Amino acid sequence: MRSIYLALWTNPVTRFIYLACITPLNIIWYYLLHRKFLGDPIQRNLWKDRRSDDFLQVDNVEGDPYYINLDKAVADRLRGFDDSLYLEVGCYYGYRLNKFARELPHACFIGIDLGLENLLFGKKEFITAPNAVVVNADACFLPFRDNSIGVVFTVVCLTHADYSSIGKAIDELTRVCKHNLLLVEVDNRPMSWHRKMAILNWDYGYMHQYEKLVGDKMKLVSMTPLRDTDNHPRYTFFEFSKPVMSP
Numbered sequence: 245m246r247s248i249y250l251a252l253w254t255n256p257v258t259r260f261i262y263l264a265c266i267t268p269l270n271i272i273w274y275y276l277l278h279r280k281f282l283g284d285p286i287q288r289n290l291w292k293d294r295r296s297d298d299f300l301q302v303d304n305v306e307g308d309p310y311y312i313n314l315d316k317a318v319a320d321r322l323r324g325f326d327d328s329l330y331l332e333v334g335c336y337y338g339y340r341l342n343k344f345a346r347e348l349p350h351a352c353f354i355g356i357d358l359g360l361e362n363l364l365f366g367k368k369e370f371i372t373a374p375n376a377v378v379v380n381a382d383a384c385f386l387p388f389r390d391n392s393i394g395v396v397f398t399v400v401c402l403t404h405a406d407y408s409s410i411g412k413a414i415d416e417l418t419r420v421c422k423h424n425l426l427l428v429e430v431d432n433r434p435m436s437w438h439r440k441m442a443i444l445n446w447d448y449g450y451m452h453q454y455e456k457l458v459g460d461k462m463k464l465v466s467m468t469p470l471r472d473t474d475n476h477p478r479y480t481f482f483e484f485s486k487p488v489m490s491p
């Protein structure tokens with residue numbers, strides 16, 4: 245399916261025809277059925293196939309003002325939580341896990357991801373922080389005890405959790421989280437109409453309302469879109485906290 249999609253996408257004429265046909269279907273399927281018209285990709289295979297290309301882009305990402313700003317904003321929030329144990333859910337090959345672990349050397353960082361091959365690659369080639377470890381696990385079945393991790397965070401992971409699994413993933417993140425939950429994800433609600441339509445055509449991204457999914461499991465502290473130079477709210481920071489429990 246993905247190779248057909250890519251072939252259609254690279255040709256401008258078929259891309260236009262494809263978008264003209266698919267956009268109304270994606271809109272109807274999203275707003276009425278809350279599903280993807282073309283079905284769901286297998287996340288583990290998708291990210292395994294993308295890794296080499298994405299890895300080549302690391303230098304570009306490092307020099308991109310939006311991502312410099314994003315990483316600084318995430319690191320500042322993580323530092324502000326002042327905890328000793330952080331869990332990144334959906335760490336890919338550990339690019340940001342390594343970066344944040346280096347910035348907060350006093351704390352321990354655990355990264356989990358579905359992709360075993362990507363984690364092994366990260367461990368061999370990339371993750372140099374001595375305070376970072378990775379675990380192959382699914383966000384829907386986290387191998388940690390209730391309230392055992394001070395800070396749980398994501399950077400564009402849950403945006404790739406489909407509509408049938410997102411509820412379970414949120415249950416798990418809120419279950420293991422002891423104090424603070426930070427979700428940096430895509431929210432199409434503050435976007436312009438044009439961008440909203442474009443994002444609904446994204447074949448491996450899903451639009452979720454994180455504050456509603458978390459509900460009363462944790463307290464919503466803030467929802468803050470991080471705008472790019474076109475004033476487009478590309479990613480939104482959703483921050484939640486758990487009341488301190490008496491021992």
Ligand SMILES: C[S@@+](CC[C@H](N)C(=O)[O-])C[C@H]1O[C@@H](n2cnc3c(N)ncnc32)[C@H](O)[C@@H]1O
Pocket residue numbers: 287288291333334335336337338339340341356357358359362381382383384398399400401402404405413
């Ligand atoms: C955009 S990448 C994340 C990038 C990474 N957070 C970073 O900032 O460098 C999305 C990742 O989410 C992972 N993912 C998707 N669904 C998942 C799930 N249910 N459990 C664990 N990881 C998942 C994918 O395997 C992929 O590595």
